[in-house]
Amino acid sequence: CGNGYELPLLDEAGFRPEGIEWGGAPPSYKGRWPVHDGYPETGSVLPGAPYDAFACYNFLEHAPDPRGFLAAIARSLAAGGVGIIEVPNYARQLSEGRGADYIADHLSYFDARTFRMTLALSGFVVVSLEEVREGENLEALVQIRPPSRLEVHGDMLRHGREAAAAFFSKWRESGRPAA
Numbered sequence: 001c002g003n004g005y006e007l008p009l010l011d012e013a014g015f016r017p018e019g020i021e022w023g024g025a026p027p028s029y030k031g032r033w034p035v036h037d038g039y040p041e042t043g044s045v046l047p048g049a050p051y052d053a054f055a056c057y058n059f060l061e062h063a064p065d066p067r068g069f070l071a072a073i074a075r076s077l078a079a080g081g082v083g084i085i086e087v088p089n090y091a092r093q094l095s096e097g098r099g100a101d102y103i104a105d106h107l108s109y110f111d112a113r114t115f116r117m118t119l120a121l122s123g124f125v126v127v128s129l130e131e132v133r134e135g136e137n138l139e140a141l142v143q144i145r146p147p148s149r150l151e152v153h154g155d156m157l158r159h160g161r162e163a164a165a166a167f168f169s170k171w172r173e174s175g176r177p178a179a
Contacts, residue, residue, distance in 0.1 A: 004031040006055055018048050040076070042068030049076035054083040058137070061087050061106045067122050074123030074144055081144040083124075087115060089131060089138045112138060120145075 001007060001019030003026055010017035017033045019025070025035035036047035042065055054073055063069040073083070090109035093101040110118065115138050116126050124142040132139040171178050 001035060002026070004029050004033065004035060006057065007031050007033045010055065015053065018051075020046055020048075040069045040072035041065065042071065044072045044075075046072065046076035050078040050081070051076055052078050052081055054081070056083065056085045058086055058088065060085060061108050061110065064107055066108050066118055070119065070122030070124065077144045079144065079146070082127075083142050084139065085119070085142060086132065086137050086139045089136055090114075092131075092135050110138060115140060 001021050004019050007017040007019055008031070011033065019031075019033060019035035020038045020040070021035050022037070022039045024037035025031075029035060034048070038044075038047045040046060040063075054077070056073070060066055060069065070085075074081075077083070087110045088101070088106070089111070091111040093109070094111075112129055112131075116129055119126050119140055119142055123145050125145050127141040127143055129138060129140045131137070168178060
């Protein structure tokens with residue numbers, strides 16, 4: 001959340017905002033809302049989770065692992081959770097031949113197709129995707145993807161394998177033969 005500039009906006013919209021920032025609140029932070037020390041990365045769940053909604057403006061392009069970043073956010077949302085994500089529009093940069101827009105700390109560049117695909121692969125349903133800020137950015141409204149039947153069956157299979165492994169482990173410890 002950087003210096004927390006979005007938190008008052010979320011408060012005005014009726015949310016109880018909380019921020020996430022690597023290292024916690026910066027020394028310049030003057031807000032009254034909590035800022036947790038954390039970073040969305042592969043396999044993690046954000047401190048304070050579960051959340052009902054999130055906002056991420058012009059940061060995803062800086063993430064070393066965009067899918068891991070988004071998947072951690074998805075894991076940190078309650079069922080039905082929603083979000084808004086904004087990134088620079090790479091298609092606009094290309095169409096205008098703007099080489100100066102290549103920025104050293106931008107690790108990823110997204111056009112509408114790659115942005116939508118990244119969001120989908122990370123656990124989101126894209127509700128809407130549009131160009132904003134005179135076409136300079138892409139804005140996606142997303143919702144957490146509900147578990148698919150395959151995921152539910154995968155959990156059942158995993159549980160079955162674990163139960164079978166535990167049974168045969170006990171059997172082996174008893175010294176009895178098994179086939």
